[in-house]
Amino acid sequence: MRAYVTGSGQFLPGEPVSNAAMVDYIGRLSPQAERLGRLTLRRNGxxxxxYAMRSDGxxxxxxxKLGAAALDDLFGRSGLDRREVGYLxxxxxxxxxMVPGLASGLHAASGLPPLEIASLQSVCASAMMALKSAALQVSAGEHAAALAVGAEFSSRYFRPGHYHxxxxxxxxxxxxxxxxxxxWTLSDGxxxxxxEDSPAPHGLSLRIDWISLxxxxxxxxxxxxxxxxxxxxGGLIPWSHFPTIAEAAQAGAFQLRQDVEALHRMLPVWLGELMRLVDEGRVDPTGVDHFLCHFSARSLRDEMVAQARKAGCLIPEERWFTNLYEKGNxxxxxxxxxxxxxxRSGQLxxxxxxxxxxPESGQCVMAYAMMTVVDGEEA
Structure with a gap:
């Protein structure tokens, strides 16, 4: 049995926030911090x-609620009755x-009926974990229709009060x-x-051929x-190992951190996974029509392109599809x-x-998925 992406939806809160205005939302720390922010913006592009946060915090x-709004968009365009979904x-x-998981919260907020759920928590690659989970449930015949939803509310951690x-x-x-x-990199949405177990009866769907993570x-x-x-x-002290919550907070245990140098050391491993899939015959770089690569910064994408070109497995750059620069990470x-x-693009x-x-920098994860565009009316 196959699994097909037959519908999709999204929700991005508020109006788009420009580079000049974003400091009003994440908050001002100092003029020096804003200079560092401008340098970061030049790198990430x-x-x-x-932001789901107002400028007053x-x-x-x-x-x-963000996930429920995305599902409203999905169901509004798919035509499927929510009661037909068996897995989230x-x-x-x-x-x-901390407890319970996001799937429980989203289930309660979404108007979905009683159904099977799974909460996947990692960083960016948790999206691929959720997609593979949904695809396996459908392809195994457990459910005829499943949902995979990703949601982030990073800005709540960036206000000055979390650092002072x-x-x-x-x-x-x-x-x-x-x-x-x-x-200066992460945002909300x-x-x-x-x-589903068959293509949408009208229009285009994506047949999931395989997912590797x-x-x-x-x-x-x-x-x-x-x-x-x-x-x-070289290790980490979990917040729960501090004598008090206040001491954990004062030490910075509840702040998000990214070791940028370590991030760049992961690039060869991420590329190595693509080379493995090429060697196994699962990916033909010249045969990919649309390459949807999640990357956190334009500078990182440029380095990925340079390394892939040297390795002889570069997917032509004109086939890279991205929305990073307008919608953020x-x-x-x-x-x-x-x-x-x-x-929605009309390019398929x-x-x-x-x-x-x-690619995920949390502790180095790399995920790929191959899909084929199918026309439901021809299936």
Whole structure:
């Protein structure tokens, strides 16, 4: 039995926020910090993004509500009755609550009937984990229709109040590079896909041919982290190991961090996974019509292109499909935003091959998925 992406939807809160206005949403730390932010923006190339946080630091949103709004968009365009869905898999970096999982919260907010759920929590690659989970449920005959949804609300962690009075703040009002980078890179939103056991009766669907995901945590220390503090010996002290919550917060345990140098050391491993798939005959770089690669920064994409060109496995750059520069890096929602935008783009024709790639810096994960465009009326 096959699995097909037959519908998709997204929700990005508020109006697009420009580079000049974004400091009003994440908050001002110091003029020096804003200079570092402008340097980061030149590297990542993002021109606009969306925040679920108001400029005064208040919000009416949660991850569950963002995901529910994305499902409203999906069901509004798919024509499927919500009662026909039997499975929901969710993906996020950090849930609204420690317990229960995002799938429970989204289920409660979405109007879906009683159904099977799974909450996947990692970083960007959790989207591919959720997609594979949904595809396997459908292809195994467990459910005829399943949902995979990714949602992020990163901006709530970037307000000045999360840094003032903590060990992360430098005397000049700046943050360490591993904290400052993410403030100017991550943003908010949700998106998802509908996976069914047959193509949509009208229009184009994406047949999921295969999904490959591998972790390399045996080779790398954590790179993108939240909930711990470096112990000075290459490890992390979890927030729960501090004598009090206040001491954990003061040490910076609840801040998101990204080791940018470690991120670049992962590039050869991510590329190596593509080379493995090429060698196995699962990917023909010249036969890919649309390459949906999630990347966090334009500079990282340029390095990926350079390395792939040297290795002889570069997918032609004109076939790369991205929305990073207009919609920002929305973490676990990014893969589904890419798929939704591609499905709406008018660029697809039956028979085309779509390759998705999601590298994750959390502790080094690389995921690829191959799909084929099918026309329901010809199936």
């Amino acid at each position: 993002i021109r606009s993004r969306h 208040t919000t009416d949103w949660t991850l569950a 898999a969710t993906a996020t970096t950090q849930n609204d609550l 009075g903590t060990a992360a703040m430098n005397t000049d009002g700046t943050l360490p590079g591993d904290a400052e980078f993410l403030r 949700a998106a998802g896909v509908l996976v 591998r972790s390399f945590a045996d080779r790398f220390a954590p790179c993108m982290t939240g909930g711990g503090v470096a112990d000075g010996q 929305v973490g676990a929602a990014s893969l589904f935003l890419l798929l939704d935008d591609l499905l 024709t039956a028979g085309q091959k779509v390759l998705c790639a999601v």
